[in-house]
Amino acid sequence: MSEPTLDMVAIGNAMVDVLAQTTDDFLAAQEKSHGLQKGTMCLIDEQRAVELYSEMGSGVESSGGSAGNTMAGFASFGGRGAYIGKVAEDQLGEVFRHDMKEQGVRCETQPLAVGAPTGRCLVLVTPDGQRTMSTFLGAAVELGPDDVDPDLIASARITYLEGYLFDPPQAKEAFRLSGKIAHDAGHKIALTLSDPFCVDRHRADFVELVDHHVDILFANEEEIKSLYECENFEQAGKKVMDKCEIAVLTRSEKGSVILAGGDVIEIPAEPIDRVVDTTGAGDQYAAGFLFGYTAGMDLRACGRLGTLAATEVISHMGPRPEMNYSDLLSKIAA
């Protein structure tokens, strides 16, 4: 095992989020006409992206992408990190790379010079704070094994992968290659399942991965139920229990559950005045948890950090921290 010089490297679909507040009626019409499902992500092509953008309200743009959000939060806690993901050489790509760099995250993936524009995720935020996402992958679809820097992966204590990477065909190869390099170097692999429909699309792959390759798994209630095709959460929890070293299951206002070595650790949710926008909740939970983990904290403290970060991010529009997460560290001392 080589001594890690980085705490974490994340690989994901690089995206700029366009968040717009919308009404329940608008979302219902989109559900009917285009099969959107509240709280989940669907893939769309460029034409549909243009069409939906022209119909949705005025928006706020910010760097997003599930693993990108996690890496930004992880760095905000003080973790040393890098990110692998593909944008285009355009204004939104510049925004994405700038935001990573300024958060202190190394981000050296070669941008796509010709072809698709930077990927974007059109996020409809309903009055209840739920987000429903339509993703045009754009340049992210070109991420492949050539973008994986083996030395970078081998240098990191944790390689963090988002399930969404299973959608673009070559990214799946990048994903598998990275996992192998990380394990060969004696380091850990963390995976987030990303979305129940993403799990649906790639269930056999994910089951195999979780069984044999993943050390730390993140999933929310719907995702873990989808993975094992279970009706209820407890059944799904039992199934995942002995499959990976640590399984972290998040349940929104019901808090989260950490399953590790036969132990079940329940972490309550944090009180919050008003949920403004749930975009990034799972991503920032993972950021807090993994920062705690790389800092050698016990699992309960890791879960608390995840909860505090998720609570911050749902209190405002946008998927990334609007505070220094290192200021949250004092809150778990008590």
Added chain:
Amino acid sequence: MSEPTLDMVAIGNAMVDVLAQTTDDFLAAQEKSHGLQKGTMCLIDEQRAVELYSEMGSGVESSGGSAGNTMAGFASFGGRGAYIGKVAEDQLGEVFRHDMKEQGVRCETQPLAVGAPTGRCLVLVTPDGQRTMSTFLGAAVELGPDDVDPDLIASARITYLEGYLFDPPQAKEAFRLSGKIAHDAGHKIALTLSDPFCVDRHRADFVELVDHHVDILFANEEEIKSLYECENFEQAGKKVMDKCEIAVLTRSEKGSVILAGGDVIEIPAEPIDRVVDTTGAGDQYAAGFLFGYTAGMDLRACGRLGTLAATEVISHMGPRPEMNYSDLLSKIAA
């Protein structure tokens, strides 16, 4: 006087804002090295924009521009509006035009096909919620009299102009032309002074304008003091009193004062839990006030609407409404 079919047309420098939270130390360093002054706007060239962007933290992008923000807020109240302003044919320009259109604002200015990119305003937000702006005008510098649609101006009850338009040379001509068309049609001209340094740069022009051409003037305390080179607010208020039909002077947490026909109407500030970001405060005050005015409300109600809109916009990051301002109308009934 032709019967207006639009409530308001606004002319301004079309901008995308890039907001980043920053520390007092970072701002102090920028004040020292580049003469930034907290709470104000300075103009920068493209090279400096690239440099500052590379130094500032990760940001949130949203459509901005002072008059653009006002128009978005005005439309959110339910006002019928149009906007004249110049972006480029690029991704940020598309964002700007989309956001206007989706807010229900007509925005038909021809984008700039070649040359400068869409203008941007790099906004440093300090922990006290104050914003310090560095503006690269970009394509906005090409706005000129050819972009003024005389029929559009003549159709609007109010033509609203931002003082920032005095910075790009041709925009000043567009500004003067629009004012003449509006008055010839028997309609009103409103002006916001925008910024104390902008007033400094163009004081003689502004004094002449306010004396002879402006019906409704918006200024904050620093701006009105700068206009008349007064040491204190009361002196400046006395000077402006008989210069235009209505002068609206905003004073942050001290509320606002409306001077009209010898009357002095004081509007208290609205209580707020936490000021997150003052970007857009003056813009949304003007939006609320002018919506009330075009709806035929009395001046106190106009001031209350302005106050409520400004209070909403400073409670979150970004210069535009994150709620339907029409929902504020019920609050002034009492």
